[in-house]
Amino acid sequence: MTSITEFNASASNALPATAQHGFAHAQPNTDVDYDVLIVGAGLSGIAAAYHLRDRLPSTRFAILESRSSLGGTWDLFRYPGIRSDSDMYTLGFSFRPWQGDKAIADGQSILDYVKDTTREFGIDKTIQFEHKVIGADWDSSLARWSVQVERSADGHVERRRYTCSFLHMCSGYYDYDQGHAPQWPGMDQFAGQIVHPQQWPAGLAYADKRVVVVGSGATAVTLVPTMAVTAKHVTMLQRSPTYIFALPSRDVIADKLRGWFPSTIAHRLVRTKNVLLSMYLYNYARRKPEAAKKAILKMAAKQLGPDFDIGKHLTPRYKPWDQRLCIVPNGDLFKAIRAGKASIVTDEIESFTSTGLRLRSGELLDADIIVTATGLKLKLLGGANITVDGRPINLGDTVSYKGMMSSGVPNLASTFGYTNASWTLKAELVAKYVARLLQHMQTNGYDTCVPVLDNQDVGTQPAVDLTSGYIQRAAASLPRQGLHKPWIYHQNYAFDLAAFRFGKLEDGAMRFERRKVAQPAGSDAAYVAEEQTPAKTRASL
Numbered sequence: 001m002t003s004i005t006e007f008n009a010s011a012s013n014a015l016p017a018t019a020q021h022g023f024a025h026a027q028p029n030t031d032v033d034y035d036v037l038i039v040g041a042g043l044s045g046i047a048a049a050y051h052l053r054d055r056l057p058s059t060r061f062a063i064l065e066s067r068s069s070l071g072g073t074w075d076l077f078r079y080p081g082i083r084s085d086s087d088m089y090t091l092g093f094s095f096r097p098w099q100g101d102k103a104i105a106d107g108q109s110i111l112d113y114v115k116d117t118t119r120e121f122g123i124d125k126t127i128q129f130e131h132k133v134i135g136a137d138w139d140s141s142l143a144r145w146s147v148q149v150e151r152s153a154d155g156h157v158e159r160r161r162y163t164c165s166f167l168h169m170c171s172g173y174y175d176y177d178q179g180h181a182p183q184w185p186g187m188d189q190f191a192g193q194i195v196h197p198q199q200w201p202a203g204l205a206y207a208d209k210r211v212v213v214v215g216s217g218a219t220a221v222t223l224v225p226t227m228a229v230t231a232k233h234v235t236m237l238q239r240s241p242t243y244i245f246a247l248p249s250r251d252v253i254a255d256k257l258r259g260w261f262p263s264t265i266a267h268r269l270v271r272t273k274n275v276l277l278s279m280y281l282y283n284y285a286r287r288k289p290e291a292a293k294k295a296i297l298k299m300a301a302k303q304l305g306p307d308f309d310i311g312k313h314l315t316p317r318y319k320p321w322d323q324r325l326c327i328v329p330n331g332d333l334f335k336a337i338r339a340g341k342a343s344i345v346t347d348e349i350e351s352f353t354s355t356g357l358r359l360r361s362g363e364l365l366d367a368d369i370i371v372t373a374t375g376l377k378l379k380l381l382g383g384a385n386i387t388v389d390g391r392p393i394n395l396g397d398t399v400s401y402k403g404m405m406s407s408g409v410p411n412l413a414s415t416f417g418y419t420n421a422s423w424t425l426k427a428e429l430v431a432k433y434v435a436r437l438l439q440h441m442q443t444n445g446y447d448t449c450v451p452v453l454d455n456q457d458v459g460t461q462p463a464v465d466l467t468s469g470y471i472q473r474a475a476a477s478l479p480r481q482g483l484h485k486p487w488i489y490h491q492n493y494a495f496d497l498a499a500f501r502f503g504k505l506e507d508g509a510m511r512f513e514r515r516k517v518a519q520p521a522g523s524d525a526a527y528v529a530e531e532q533t534p535a536k537t538r539a540s541l
Contacts, residue, residue, distance in 0.1 A: 037147060039381075040063070042071060065129050104327065178199075180376055190355075216238035221242070239346075248330060
């Protein structure tokens with residue numbers, strides 16, 4: 001692994017060049033040219049930058065970030081109580097162990113951790129803020145991406161064009177500009193405030209106010225106990241229940257291991273323990289859903305007491321892990337309910353009134369503030385329009401390769417984390433694999449790598465098997481997955497770890513090519529393709 005000093009010393013490689021360097025053998029007339037462009041400066045983008053520089057220190061790259069600051073999700077969301085719903089030993093980076101006291105950490109601590117990491121390794125110097133990628137076109141004759149960027153400066157927006165050999169999209173999976181916001185009759189009549197967590201107003205005063213939080217997902221179960229501390233009362237209004245599971249905010253075993261071993265060894269042990277435990281619990285729930293359901297509900301009943309209607313308010317219609325489980329640290333939601341500071345109502349909204357909500361049952365809920373924690377709008381690739389030789393690419397028409405590339409789309413990787421484990425686990429696997437892939441291309445003189453689906457009639461299935469609303473609303477825009485490797489999107493870190501680290505790069509599905517090179521005047525063809533060496537004569541690095 002690269003040392004911090006060596007890592008920072010290579011920061012100059014992030015600068016653009018005007019001379020030949022990189023994967024393709026020619027540079028078009030352009031504004032700025034790089035070997036690799038990383039889009040997004042959240043957890044995924046920082047991981048991509050670190051592992052790229054760690055393996056290929058001479059690679060010229062930049063991170064393009066559409067917002068004015070880094071951190072992604074942890075900088076965008078500012079609602080009360082924002083926190084992780086995964087443990088920080090696996091949500092944090094492998095190359096910079098999480099040192100905080102709590103395994104389930106608050107949003108500001110996570111943001112500070114991400115910022116400190118970028119500074120420590122000099123990654124902050126590679127980020128170009130307020131650079132929004134709006135489109136990218138792959139030119140096969142040049143083996144390069146032409147990337148259209150909107151740059152914001154002093155209130156003005158200008159268009160710039162970047163080129164690169166490889167494009168790594170780390171822009172997350174949802175629309176940063178707006179969340180999912182259903183419209184109900186009478187919303188304009190409500191005399192109080194209506195707030196969406198994604199656009200939380202700074203300084204919103206909710207002390208001694210009646211608050212209704214609409215929704216039952218991770219955001220709702222975070223908001224309710226936090227707001228209940230000072231609000232008059234908080235009601236979580238849900239159309240249907242979610243599985244809610246209490247976990248301690250501190251990892252007692254991790255605390256002991258950190259006291260017994262040096263920090264690096266302790267972190268590896270804790271990370272391994274948590275990965276294996278989460279895999280076991282997930283697989284157990286999928287194999288024995290009724291037993292898992294019984295255990296979850298028994299835990300909730302124990303915390304809430306005999307008078308709470310578990311069947312009505314906490315028993316979903318689906319099986320555990322058909323949707324993500326919601327974690328409540330130290331059972332804070334349950335404690336707020338038992339203290340009478342919060343409650344759950346399971347019903348549907350018929351309309352807004354001037355004083356609150358009218359429900360389908362006829363019940364009226366009075367409120368001063370209504371928070372619509374109704375979910376995200378899924379948006380892949382940051383909404384950028386992707387074309388290959390001028391042909392528009394609809395990801396919904398592609399098949400996912402290893403959950404990180406799309407069939408027929410050259411030199412482009414996209415990070416999409418696990419739905420059943422910490423996002424960063426998959427993000428780092430993808431980051432390391434991309435660096436390994438690029439090293440293989442450099443070593444063998446290749447300019448292009450593209451996953452090719454030979455059998456167009458191969459069976460497919462949804463790439464994401466969750467039944468969550470934000471997934472189902474955008475199902476048509478998501479890549480599909482195949483029925484066999486390497487076209488299966490595994491939700492299994494151990495399996496992916498072996499496949500990404502030791503699997504053959506030249507697996508028959510990934511095709512490598514050298515750019516077509518111009519021939520002297522008078523030759524029989526304007527361009528000829530350099531011969532590709534048979535895969536069996538080349539070693540996978």
